[in-house]
Amino acid sequence: MSVESTTLKAYAEHPRTPEYGALRFGTLTPALEKAPEDGTYFLNMGPQHPSMHGVLRLLLRLDGEMVVHCEPVIGYSHRAHEKMAERGIFAQFLPNPSRMDYLGGMIYNVGYCQAVERAFSIEVPERARVLRTLCCELNRISSHLLWFGTFLLDLGAFTPFLLAFQDREKILDILDSASGSRLTYCYASFGGLTLDIPDDFAARTRQYIKEQREAFHTYHELVTGNVIFQQRCEGVGVFSKDTVLSYGMTGPNARASGIAYDVRKAEPYGFYPELDFEVPTREEGDCLARYFVRFEEMEQSLRMVEQCLDRLPDGPVGPKKPLVRVKPKPGEYYHCVESPRGQFGMFIVADKNPEPWRIKARTPSFSNLSAMAEMLEGTMVADTIAILGSIDIVMPEIDR
Amino acid sequence: MTSLLETLEGTLGAWATNLLLGFVILAGLITVNAMFMVWFERKVAGWVQGRLGPMEHGPQGTLQTLLDVIKLLGKESIIPDSVDRKVFLLAPVVAFLPALALLSLLPYDANMTMTDVESGLLLIFAFGGVSLMGIFMGAWSSNNKFALLGGMRAVSQNIAYELPLLLSAMAVVLCAGSLNLGDIVAAQTGADGLWFIFLQPVALGIYLIAATAETNRAPFDIPEAESELVAGFHTEYTGMGFAVFFLAEYTYMFIVCGVGATLFLGGGDGPVLPGPVWFLLKVYFLLFLMVMARWTYPRLRFDQLMNLAWKFLIPLSLINLLATAAILKLV
């Protein structure tokens, strides 16, 4: 691809880029290549680093402690998921969504199944609808717990990481007893779920909810009230509403900046229309706001799980043997779900063949990272890690 | 045993024998302390986090550190081409040797200080500064801009926290009336002696915070933090160089806690058990607090760290010193 192609040309003529020149594949932007007459220096936060964010490369130009220009380099985890979708039938893509965002594997798996079911009018039994929502909310809690642990590990506190993982382990065991997998689920398939939950599922889940609420007490005592933690997060990494809207940031990051958009309320799916829950929002938009929003989301998810357990109907969870061959209806379809990081959308283009023509996954971390790259300019380099941790990105879903 | 001592004294003289004996004992103390501290830290870290820590080798994993040291000895020592070789190799030594000297100044019991000098406390703080030079030598000679940045941060952090350390110790010196560590212990023992923790609680708090920052421990471990952008001053060190830096750190931790135990907890004072045992118990209690601080609190950002020292701890310790002086004058 050369600079003459339309997309790259548009990029090169973008107001931000003229002084930086055209983007050339495989090289740094000139802003980062030019010699530092202005006293700035170049810092490469390489694809491998001990901070917990997957293979992200950040090229920073620093003026003392301040970041002058930031350019994220992505693509280190690209595994061609969308290409894999074109190679097989719809059912053969089932293992892939979980691998895109492995922390929200259940949500992605369910999201894909719902997209296909909506597209091709496949019925889902009531019990499966409730169970899917239940498992998705448990998955959301486990993703937020992991975010909590890694965020604090980035800030230098080692203990909350392990405490969060011990709580998360309970969720993984519960979901394992239901689906057979702990992290990357292939539990939902077209038409429902592959397995029904075991008998002790409800009791274990209720017990877990009780223990989780007590654990939140511990987290608030150990972390939230701690003055060092608050001083490191307060006023740090403020995303303005404009930035959020122009980059399409969604999820807890957007809600922490005052944009009350949640796919579960805006375009309800699954059992959400019948569930009673709140969408927490904050106005400040700093790291602490995102922290509080995610904690409140965890609390709301616990409420939702309780409601799902109380209102779980009997019946089958799906066809006796999972539906592998679906009858495609040609057309373009889009279905989005609320992943722990924001709006995850599946855009499916189907024709008369049993293989999809195109599946495009709209992943929230891509937009979130782009917004962060712009916002980082003008902040201190010591805050970079805290900001990166607080927006909760998962690299594999950016690269797919 | 005594006949061996007498023979030595006969051949070398009393002073030389004392020196040799002291050296052997202190070298042993350093080694045992390092081994114990590494195991202790890993165990406490594990238990605080709901895990068990090392369990496989030796009962409760006590042999783990020894095996790790053996493994570390077998590692290839990589010295990059572009480093300043002499300074690079000398830096860990300079960081470590003052610690050995300082151990000889601590009063393990009422009359058991290896080097009993009039201004023992002053010497301790002076030597601590020498150890800091070793860190900076390592950072500078590495020819690595990130190690240098880490080293510069370590230096400014250490300098900033020297002052609260000194000022809180000065308050105790005012109460005791002498810079000699033996005299300070004596002022706390006996029938009318009171441990200075009761007279100077604020000074103890400041001292502990400053001591944690001096030894580059969490929550003040920016210079060696792994998850921060800028790598630590010891980036280019592998194998034994790295091990010596960490031996220096653990020994220096022992020393600052030893001084803390002397200044605030009465040194070897205590019923029933012999003095040195009480001393070690108090030192390890303070070390336990430092270890717990590492696993409890997140890291301070560098400017917050400096703010804490200059804008908070120094004024507080000055106020404490003035108040102590005023009260002592009036009472």
Added chain:
Amino acid sequence: MTEAQAVANTSAAVPVPGRSVRPTGMVGVLRFMIRAVLTMFVGLKVTLRKLVGPKVTVQYPHEKPVMSGAFRSAIALVSFDDLDGTHDCIACDACELICPSYCITVRGERMPDSKKKRATEFLVDFSTCSLCGLCLAVCPTDTLKYSSGYDEAGYERGWMHNLLEPYADDPPAEDLLALLTARDEAKRAARKAARVAKEAPAPAAPSTPDTAAPAESDDG
């Protein structure tokens, strides 16, 4: 925000410490400092409590955790009671064709005096298996299941699971022909009965074979 708190409170939620306000004035700074020191002690209390609390480590290999009944590990062939403990793989290649990771290799041959096939080779490259379960879904004889071992390790690059290994000492296919055909018939009859029961809710005699739907269906 308060409505979320109020709503959350109804389900016994946890009180959350608020955001600290920037201190102003001497008194404010002093109060902030005192509160700051107190939060440090609260944190220390939590870790001290955890220090003496229960530990969750499972000391593998001295203690081995037991996985749940649904746990997915490498696929294996089911050993059926009504087949004298052997498997029922008819080498139809459905699993090989559906596998998105192309990790299954099945070969089979016709049994003498019959149109039925039986597997002679069934290799799975577990290093590429994603445990998606599609092979279980399409298997017409339900002869695939998940195993439950979690400590799998191969020692060579080309290491494959041989699913027929536990059945290496089984009697040759000819001896099993009768059992296999009997199982087939039983399954066909059961499917017919289920279809009839769905169409005629009142308990009635099974309908004649003419009204029965064709036996073949490729979904469940």
